[in-house]
Amino acid sequence: MKLNPKKNGYIGITRDLAKRWKAHCKDPYMGQKIKEYGLGFGDMRILKEGLSKLEAYRLEKEYRPKPDIGWNRKSGGGGIEEGQSYYLYHIAPRRGIKHFVIWPVVIVLAIILLV
Numbered sequence: 053m054k055l056n057p058k059k060n061g062y063i064g065i066t067r068d069l070a071k072r073w074k075a076h077c078k079d080p081y082m083g084q085k086i087k088e089y090g091l092g093f094g095d096m097r098i099l100k101e102g103l104s105k106l107e108a109y110r111l112e113k114e115y116r117p118k119p120d121i122g123w124n125r126k127s128g129g130g131g132i133e134e135g136q137s138y139y140l141y142h143i144a145p146r147r148g149i150k151h152f153v154i155w156p157v158v159i160v161l162a163i164i165l166l167v
Contacts, residue, residue: 057099061144062123063115065108069096069139076143085123089145100140108138115140 057063062082066072073093076082085091100111112128119127123143 057142057144058115058121060122061142063099063112063128063140063142064124065103065112065128065138065140067138069093069098069141072141081125082123082143086143091143091145095143095145097142098139099142101137103138103140105138108140111140 062076062085064072070093073096077086089095100107103111109129114128116122116124116126116128119125
């Protein structure tokens, strides 16, 4: 599966990436996706930064014009706190595959090369 922020994963906007990541981890739906794909904070990629509230809303709505695109259950463009500067971010597995599928192969190859 080709990774495409307009189709895959989760698109969001926030002023505080670390705080928002923690909230995602605690959320039953997003927490399950994070565990299922073995994601970490490093998988939260910034698409745009330094956005005004209006710009952030507009871009999120552009990436998620309707509900149920990728992991977003709602359409974009709403529900963020007041502030000066926002990030537009994308959470998805790298290359669109689950991390835990790769690690056993890497470990086996490392063992073979060491022997």
